[in-house]
Structures are given as C-alpha cells and as structure tokens.
Amino acid sequence: MGEYAVEMLHITKRFPGIVANDDITLQLKKGEIHALLGENGAGKSTLMSVLFGLYQAEEGEIRKDGKKVEIKNPNDANALGIGMVHQHFKLVECFSVLDNIILGAEPVQGGFLKKDEARKKVMELSNRYHLQIDPDAKVENITVGMQQRTEILKMLYRDNEILIFDEPTAVLTVQEIEELMQIMKGLAKEGKSILFISHKLNEIMEVSDHCTVLRKGKYVGTVETKDTTPEKLSAMMVGRNVSFKVEKKPAEPGDVVLDVKDMTVAGQNKKDAVQDVSFQVRKGEIVCITGIDGNGQTELVYGLSGLEPLKSGSIHMNGKDITKASVRERSTSGMSHIPEDRHKHGLVLDYSLEDNLVLQRYFEPQFTSKAGLMKRKEIREYSDRLIEEYDIRSGQGSSTIVRSMSGGNQQKAIIAREIDKNPDLLIAVQPTRGVDIGAIESIHRQLIEQRDAGKAVLLVSLELDEVMDVPDRILVMYEGRLVGEFKPDEVTVEELGLYMTGAKKQEV
Amino acid sequence: MNTKNEKKRFLEIGGVQTVIASLICIILGLLVGYIVLLCINPAGAWDAMTSILKNFLYFPRPEVALEYFGSTLAKTAPLLMCTLSILFAYKVGLFNIGASGQYAVGAGLALYLALAYQMPWYVCMIAAMIGGGLLGGIAGILKAYLNVNEVIAGIMLNWISLYSVNMLLTNVKESSTTYTMALKTNSPDALIPSLGLDKLFSDNRYVTIAIPLAVIIAILVWVVMSKTKLGYELKATGLNKNAAKYAGMKEKRNMILTMAIAGCLAGLGAAFLYLSGIEQWSCAQTAVPAMGFNGIAAAFLGGLNPIGSIFSAFFIQHITSGGSYVDKMVYCAQISDLISAIIIYFCGFVLFFKYCMNRKAKK
Amino acid sequence: MALLLQYTLIYASVLMLVALGGCFSERSGVINLGLEGTMVIGALGGALVMKYMGDLPAALMILAVVLGSVIFGMIYSLLLAVSAINFKADQTLVGTAMNLLGTAAATVIVKAINMGENVNNVSSSIQYIDQRKAFSAFKIGNFEVSWFMILAVILLIVAHVVLYKTRFGLRLRACGEHPQAADSVGINVYKMRYAGVLISGFFGGLGGIVYITAGVSEWKFENGVAGFGFLALAVMIFGQWEPKLIGLAALLFGLFRALSNVYSGFDILEALNIPSAVYNMLPYIISLVVLALFSRNSRAPKAEGIPYDKGQR
C-alpha cells in the first residue's frame, strides 16, 4: 500500500480536433484535498470524467492503492470507491432527495425497493456529516445548496473513499461555500481523499493541500498549497501575471438613467419575488445589487428587462416611462442586458457565432434590408470586428456553432454583443460566473470602461470579491426587498453578510 | 494527398452529405423491401421491384409514359406542400403531425366553395390556405399559451378535421355516391388552369400550374428560412424560445405564426390536389389523409432542406405510384404500401448517416 | 345501460393497456408514436395463435394467445428501439413509419398465409369464432366480463407497482427524466430504454389482440385498428403518465367511445338525433379540451424524445 489513494499517470484523452488531456499525471494522497486549477477548457472536467469512467483515456493508466485498474464506466468507479459531484448537478428534478441519493445503489429485496432501510442510512450520514437535507422534498423545490448536499450524500451513501468535486462552489452563496469548505475538511480528516476543482484561488488556498495546474490540456505542475500564493498559481495557470485588484478612478455620477419606483414582481409561489423596490442608477456609476441567490435578484432583472411584467410600480429610463414597454422597445431605447443564464437566455447555442452576435440588432437596417432579407456580408464583417476587438476565441471564427465554444468564450460573446450596442444602461447579471480568472479580469475592466464612458451600469452579483471591487454603490437584497445601501470602501464583507442573511436591515 | 483533401472537403459539404445519406437510406429501404418480396414470392420479386421503380416508365409508349409522368408530378405538388409544411415547422422546433388535418380542412374548404358557391380556383385555393393556416394556428395557440404538445394536439385535430370535413362535404357530394361532385362537370372554373403545361405531358389535364407553383413555394420557403429576418427569428424561437424572448422577439407569436404558415402550406397542398380534379373527396373516409404522413418521410429524406424536398417528395410519390403497377396476381395490393413504409422507416436514419459522415470527414 | 358499461369497459381495457405501453416507453425517454402499428402486429400474433392453436384447452389457448400477441408486439417494437436508441433516429418519424408498416405487413402476411392454404383465398381476414368464446370469463345477465378486462386491471396494478415500488421502475423513470444523471450512477440508459420500449411493445401487442377480439370473431387486417393507438396516447397524456390516472382516463374515453356506438339505446340521446360523426369526434374534442386545461403543468418526462448520446454532455 503506497501513500497515494489514486494515481492518474500520463493520461491522454482526445476529442475530435482537440487533445483535451495531453500526458497528464495527477497523484492524490490519502486523506488530502487536492485542487485542480486551469482556465476554461483546460481539461479539468475531462480528466475527472476519465477517472470517474465517463470517458476512456486513449493513453496512460490509473492506479488505485498502487494497483492498476480499469475504469470503464461509473459502476467501475463506484466499485473502486470513487464518487463525483459534477459541475452541472446530475439530479433528477422530479425525484425526492432520497430517491436521488439511492438511485443506482438501491437496497432491494426481490427487486422491490427497501426505502426505510435507505432512509435510515441516509439520515445517519446526514447527521454525521452535518449535511442538512429533507429526504422527501423534491429536488426541483430545494435550494442549490441542498442539491449540493444531496450530491455529496450520494457519494457518501456509496461509501466512496475518493471524492471528486467539479466546481462545486460556482453556484453557492458565501455562507454555503463556507459550509462546504468545512464539510470537505471534515471528510478529509476522516481519511477520505478529495479532488477539488475551482476557479476561485482563495478557496483553493483555504482548503487544499496540493494544487495541480493544467493549461490547454497540458500538465503544468503540482505545488504544495502552503508554499504558494494566489499570484503564483495564476501565473502558472495563465502563463502571465494577473492583477486581482481592479484599477479604477472615483466615479463621477451624472443624470439619472434608470429610475425604479415601488417595483413589485410576482414570484413562482404565492409570495411576490420583488416587493416595493425603488432605486436609481446614474450615468457614470456602477451600482451592484447583491444578495443570496433566490432573494429576488433574478426576478428584479426580469422586471427591468421586460421578461416578466410588473405587478405594480414603475420604471423610467432616461426620463421615459418604460414600465409597459416590450423587451424590444427597452433594448432599442438603450438598455443592454447580460443575462444570468447564458444558455437559457443569452445564446441560441445552435446558431453560429455571427448570428448570436447580432441577436439584439439583426433587425436594424444595417443588417436587414427593407425587403426583410438579412445582409449576410455586413453581418459577417460586424461579427469579425467584434471577435477581433473582444478576443472571442473559437474554432471557426464567425461561423462556429456557439454550442461548441467554451463557456468563457460564450460569455465573452455576450458581453461583446451587449457592450457594442453602446447602451445607456448596461445590466450585467453574474457576468463572470464560471469564467476563469483571466477572463474575469477583462470583463471587470470592460464594465469599468463603460462606466468611465458615461454609461450607467447595474451589476447583479453574489461573488463577494466582485461586489467589493467593481461597483461604486452596493444595494443588498433580502427576501425581495432592498435592505441596505453601502459604499464599497465603507463596509466589510462580514457586515454585508449580515444584511444578506437578514440579520440586519436599514431603510433604503 | 491533394485529391484526398479535395475529397474530404467535398464530403464536408452539407448538401453532399444529405444527398449521400438519403441515397443510402433509399438503397437500404429498397434492399430490405426486395428481401421481403423474395420471402413472399421469389419468382416475381425482381419484376415487382422494377415496376415500383419504373412507375410511369412502365408504359412502353413514350406518350403514355409522358402522360403518367405528368400525373406523378401532379400528385407530387400536394405532397411537396405537405413536406414543406412539416419541414417548416420542424426547422422551428415544432413537429407538425397535424399536416394531415390541415390538408383535410384545406380540401374541405376548397371543394365546398367550389361546389356550393361555384367560386373560381384562386378563391378556393386561398380559402384552403387560410383554413389550413387557421387549424395550424390553433395548434400553435394551444402550444404557445397552454403548453399543449403540438404532436398530440395535431393528432386530435386530425381526427376532428376529418369528421368535420366529411360532414361539410356531404352537402356537396354526388347524390348517388359518397364522393364530392366532379369539378370538371360541376364547377369547371374551380379547376386550376394549365396554361398550356398539359400540352407538354400528352394533354394530361391534371398537369396544372400547381406544379411550378409548388416548386416556387419550395424555393420561397428556402429563401425565407435561410435568408430573411423572419426565418432568423423563427429558427431562433425554435432553437431556444427563452433566448428569443430575451432578444425581444415575440416568441409566442412566432410559434403560432410558424404553425399557421405550416398549416397554410398543407392546406394549399390539398387545394393543389383537389382543384386539379384528379381526385374527389370521399365523405365516407375513415382514415386521416396519408399525404401528411408521407410528407414527414419526404421531409426527412430530403435532409430537411426545402430544395431537397422537391426531389424527395417526387421520389416518394414516384414509388407510391409505381406500387400500383406491381402484378397483383403475384403480390397483394398492400405490398407497395409495405415497401414504401420500409423506405419511410429508413428515412429515420438519414440524420444518423449524415452525422457519421460528418464525423468521418472531420477526422 | 349494461351495454354501455360493457362497451365502456371493453374500450377502457384496450385504451388502458396501450396507454400503459406508451407510458413505459415515454417514462424511459422514448416517444412511441408507433403504438397503432404495434397493436396491429400484436393482434396478428394473437390471431395466428388462435388460428393454429385453437384446439388447445381454453385456459392454455388464452395463455398462448396472450403470449403470441405480446411477443409479436415486443419484436415489432424493436424497430423503434433499434432506430431511436442506437441510431438516434427521429422518434416521431419512426413511429409514423411503424404505423404505416404495421398494417401493410400484417395484411401482406395474412394474405400470404391465406393464399398458401387456398390459392383462391385472397382475404386478409383471420376467423376465430369458437376461440373467441373462451375469452368470456363470466356473465352477469347481459353483462359479459372477459378475461382480458380482468387482465387489464391486474396489469394496471402491476404497472403501478413496478413503476413506483421497484428498483427497475426508479431507474426507468430516471432515464426518462435525466439520462445523464442515471448514467453517472452506473445505470445503463440504453438498456433501460430498450426495456421501456419493449414493455410498450408488450402492452401495445396485448392491446391489439384485446381490441380485435372485443366485438368481432373475424379480423380483416387491412383495416388496422381505427386510430386506437393514437387515442391511447391521448389517454396517456390525460393520465399524466401515471398508471392510476391512466386507468381513470381510459374509463372516461372508453365511455365516450361506447356512447357513440350504443346511444340509440338511450331515448334522450336518440331524440337529439346528433349525427354519429359528432359522437365519433367527441373523444378527440374532449381530450383536446382537457389537454388545453391541464397541460400548463404537464408532467411529461423531461428527456422524452431526445436521443441519448453517451459522449455528449
């Protein structure tokens, strides 16, 4: 028995046209938390999928406890005690939490489910690891945090010794992230070995023992976390130094661009998601709305952009009443919107990049003739320009199908499209979610450039670094209401947290 | 090396792939069909297969063959319209299985106006188009506002239309038969004009301007889908209705519009057939018109491309008509249905073969 | 009244069985639009058994008929399984082709058999006058209960138990909702979908034989099954893909179908003198209205109709 729980030696995995993993070696010690770091598309998820049996590597071998093993499918992985929390949760929405946990490893008698036995075991695990769940709740009705805990319980239920977490924190709130870090540390202390993927260096610094860095499918190196700094890590990952502190001049707010009064938006359930919210955004300032996911930010943006009607209240933009205006009218009168969910709203994934880049302006005379024919040549020129200016990387340029692009580049395309519209008001919702640090830097820079060009920017984010660094003003949202307003340099993260969880309140 | 590259590039062209994939499906279908024929009666299999494939060429005299070529074309026109109807909706992410019902309604209105009110052909044609469009629109509204799956709504509407049209057309049927009155004798103005086209096909009077019209409409559909703002919007709605809404498109309206246009196409198809006089509606009909279902096959066989559909619709009609020349003393009448059903089944594999070729070409 | 009940139950058994078939297939993620064709082929299987094994003792014969029809139904459903699961063909197209193919194939086969026996017998009918008598379980006055009705009820309960109480059911449903999730916990999605489609062949085939023996002792295969497969799909949706509700929906649809046949037994209805086309349309109109009212929160399996590709994420 060696010191490694799992070794992945010289793994090479190719996809048509790309080497996703090129001779990568990763050794996971028993009882350690090992972080995996790399830009979007560096090959992290692929490597983990190989370990979990979702893909087969073309070259290289996997060793478990020093012995060579074959992992052909998740069943094999399970048998070897390897479990994975996927980047995109793999939960059946209409099943209960309990059903999701036992799926694939059901206790049965003659084919019939023994739910009581399963429930007992799950609740035991839940108590032991402080993983709060409601076993009978349907997954579609629970928070992302609980979904995450369900995924973790899924692994523990199978007595897995090696746990893979693929970007588990991308969708969690600060509190939930903190909780998760504690859970991971606890698991490691129990002797479980953990592989942890994240784009957030502070998390890696906090929990991991080692960190392996990948770049463009290649192995860059493995370092001991306690011997390194975020700066060093990012340099390893991107190949250059990345500045974390956002450089910006003080704001010079001008006229009011967006004026929201007593806005109320209906929610999924009986309760209104947004209640009597009023605020203003001026030219030349970035206002950030923050709060824990599910406190009405999404609906607030839907209301602003016209995706959902208001129940009451009014919206004025540049003095004009746009309360009842359609999405299109808002867009043409100067509103841009970087949506929260780029796959749901932001992109037509099966359209080409150029078609996506004109998604908000295809109807303008420069792209469509009077007869209704699309001006293909002009569209191509426009798209080529944006690709060049915003450094959108893709396989076949303008004609690339967006689905095949990496998440970070998809996001860049949206940002390019929305900014190039030259809006008076830019609404940016979670603009950096799931994007690597190099891209985060450039997105932040662009938001500030917009501000400096005299635009109004409304940022909606729950990424605390972003909330503290980018905006000029912070508004905290809790249960559909605005409960606090701050200047970034006059408030601490802890203070914000109190407002976000409803522990403190002020009249706004 | 160079030629290899060229070959590779040639294979990468979407159109080439579609044609090859469709040909593979046809060949597979014919092969399996042939095996079935062999199983039933080995002696007549070859003759039967050639009769099906020859269709009008079965006639030794060229002028007769030409005449029946014209008839095949006359029946291709409505099939092409149904194909376009299905294809159009499919491109927008909707499955218009209701084409049959829209077709029935088109036939109902066209024939009713022609026979009860002696309306001229263009009025009947427009009415058929509107009728089909309305029915399609209903399915669209149900989908857009009430989230009713359009396939199921389409199936229900097919039957409702069939029974309603039967009831309506009973008012204009021949007094001693179950058929609607013949247009030639009862409402000659309702017949689509030939403008001399019939002369090209040994005076086949069913060869009307419906045929070139159908081809023009196919080209029009292609232009709309790939070149216009409307096509851009509709396709975007089909691929991601949330994104369409986000981009300020009226996604509900687009969905309804799509189904309505699809319905118009199917309704027009019925007008093309019934106003050519080649067929009379039987008011005792208990099966939904097969045209709509054949259209599904033709749409896939044509690689979901409007231009490809012109050829695939012709091919499907060609073998359907060819089926009637099979020697009925050797094989029973349903054998031709069987062969075309087999080919239709294999049409389901077109996209798969295309995908395979794509992968091969990329490698 | 007894007649209305009788025919309601007859139609309900058919619709229930076929809808359950659709339910299993869709729960696994494959839309089976080819149930109409599957019914015809299943009916053919059962009819052939009656033709060739009609001399068996009643109980054995019934068993053999059921077996014959379900085996035929299952084999036929492989056409869908192979194309939709392995070749990722469009399920709606394949289903449609199967409907066309089912009637044509059954007719060709029966004609070949009939002509094989007697060159001049070109009919596509199979007769089973005596055999059919065995299906009657017992009679209460005018009201005749057939073994098939009893079987349908049993299978309804079995379907419910399988779907909600067994490991197989849980896994099947997972594949129709989120195949990637199922795959990631080691469930073979392809296998489960095969199972779903084969079960739909089982039920579809059984529904076919029940349909053709319901009211006649001779079936002409040219005529297919008169849209029952499609009606069953509506029953399935109305029943929200749940066996219990499918049972109720089948009863409702069966009632309307029966009413259109026996309305002349009711003086009020006869006095109304409504054309029978209206009665024929009723089940379809009602299902459309019902769908319009209840589809907003439709609980269709999320992944139905989408081919599963292991490699794709």
Added chain:
Amino acid sequence: GPSKSSQGTGNSDYRVAMITDSGDITDQSFNQTTYEACLEYCTENNIDFTYKKPDGDTDYARIAMIDVAVAEGYNIIVMPGYIFAPALVEVTYKYPDVKFIALDMTAGDIIAAAVGNKYYENPDAYEASDYYNVENTYCAVYQEEIPGYMAGYAAVKLGYRKLGFLGGQAVPAVMRYGFGYVQGINDAAKELGITDQIEVEYAYGGQFYGSTEVTAAMDTWYSQGTEIVFACGGGIFTSAAEAASKVGGKMIGVDSDQSPIIDAYGEGMTVTSAMKGLGATVKAMLDSIIVTNTWEEHVGKIENLGLVSGTDMDVNYVGLPEDTTQWNENFTVDDYHELVRKIYDGEITIDNSTEKMPEVSVKVNERQGSIM
C-alpha cells in the same frame, strides 16, 4: 413489364382483366364476387386473367389501371361498380378494340359522370349512349330492390315484428337493397294489418367490414328487441352475427346464400338471403364474348337484371334461396313463388330510387350518419 406478360399462357386471343373499385378483392362483396367469377371462368377456359387495384380511390387511378391493363395486352376489362362511370366515359372511346363489361352501372350514373349534377335537374333531357362507346361496352345493373323487398316481405310474413337493416356504406346498390327491404316490410305489414306493430331500425355502418363499434350498435338493437337484421355490406355481417349469437337473434344474408357462413355464428341464424346473380352475369358475358359469340346481342345495352321469368326461378338474376330459407306455414315456398309472379307481372311495383327513404306506414328509425 407489359411486353413480357403480354405473351400470356392462355390459349385464347382474349385476355381478361378486372379492375377493383375502392375496395379490395377481399371485400366479401362486390369485388370479391366478381373476382371469383372471373377467376373461375378463366381458369376453366384457360384464359389469361389478372386484376388491378388502383393506388387510390379516384377516377384517375382507375383509368390508370385500365391504361395499364390495355398496355399489357388485356382486351376484356371487367369493372364492378357504378364508381367506374367516369372511367367508362373516358376509356371506351380511347380503346375501341377492347371490350368493357361494367356491372352495377345505370344510365344515370353514366350521364351524371359526363354532365354532372345538372342531370338530376332534368333527367329526361339526356341519353346515356351519347356519352360512352356503345360499340364495345356492356352495362348491367341489378334490381337489388327486388330481393330486398322479398326479404323484408318474407321476414314479416314469417312472423318477425322488430326488424333491422344494417348497410355497409350508403352506396346505390346497398341503398336499393335497404329501401326495397323497407317497402317489402311495409307491404307485408299492410297485408296483415299490423303496421302499428312493426318497427324497423335502419343504419349504415360506414364500412364494409365488422368491428367492435358496429357490434356494439347491433348489441343495442338486439337487446332492445330487434329480432332480425338484414346485414348488407361485405363483411359487416360479422358484427350483426356476433350480436345475434349472444341473444339468439336472426339474420338475413345478402348477395348469395349466406346461410353457411352466417350460421357459423349460430345454428339456424340465417332466416333467408337476398340474392343477386352477379357471378352468373360475369360468367355469362365472358362466355358470350369468348365462346358463344353472342356478344353482339348484349353490347351497347344497359340491362336491368332482375326477374326474367315469373315462374322459372332458375333463370332469374335475383331472389331468395329456396333450400335454406326458413319457410313456415305463414309463408311457404309457394307463397314466395306467388310473390315472384306478382312482382314480375307488375302487380307489385317497387320503387328503385335511392334519393330518400320511401314513404311507408311502418315506423322506421333511421340513424343519422353512419355508425363509424
């Protein structure tokens, strides 16, 4: 191809082709009887025979099949059904050397096919012979109303009071049977002075085959007291027989003596059958062309085939089967012969129109639309 099959194996210059109408040769009715008669005759005489089924229920498709048959070298074309009228109008001039036998074809059918519905406005203004080639075509129509009448008359005389008529589709031949049946019932009831005791259920199935739906409707009839049903339309009798077998109901067969096949559902179920000699006509015509050379006596005619003699039952084209009809003391074979005589002599007249239900004094419950 046609060239190949034109070198037939038959030993005659004549080659016979039959075209089916909307049904198939398996319809247990019109097409099937014609097909079987042709096949039997041609096999006996070693003559090439084939049949063609159009690929759709359209005149165009029917004409196409005639074109094919002629192209293949067939020179006697048999067409069963009024539905061929438009085809007849078109092809008889086109192929002067081919001989056409059209069954169930009235002059009205031909004229309506040629001039449209305006024929019905003024039927007397037209002459059928203007519209088709009388040099090469023989048409025959059966007087189905006569056997229909006989069946209805006999049923009432035999003691049945609640009767039913189940047609296939509402096509002229079926309607003539049905309307004749109702007239027969009415006349018998009048003779017995029991018109108030008689009730007739009247419906079309909408199809020429049995199905659960039709059985359900028949169950309703029988369960409400209907004693006997005249099932008239191909295989639709199976549904009526099914329902009858459950309650010991009775049936009347159609076209031929159907007692053997209907009685499979229950011993003694078939009271009688309304027959017409379709097969006999086909054979007689083929014989007149091919063997006896008497075609000239028939060609150009549109014959009404019904009663040829008031006394010799064997030569009549229509009638009831004497051996299997369940005669009793109220209505004997002799009474039947008397009835035939009266009809032949014109003492009894039967309306043969198919426009609407005949005016009668018994109660007729006519169903709106067909069952399917």
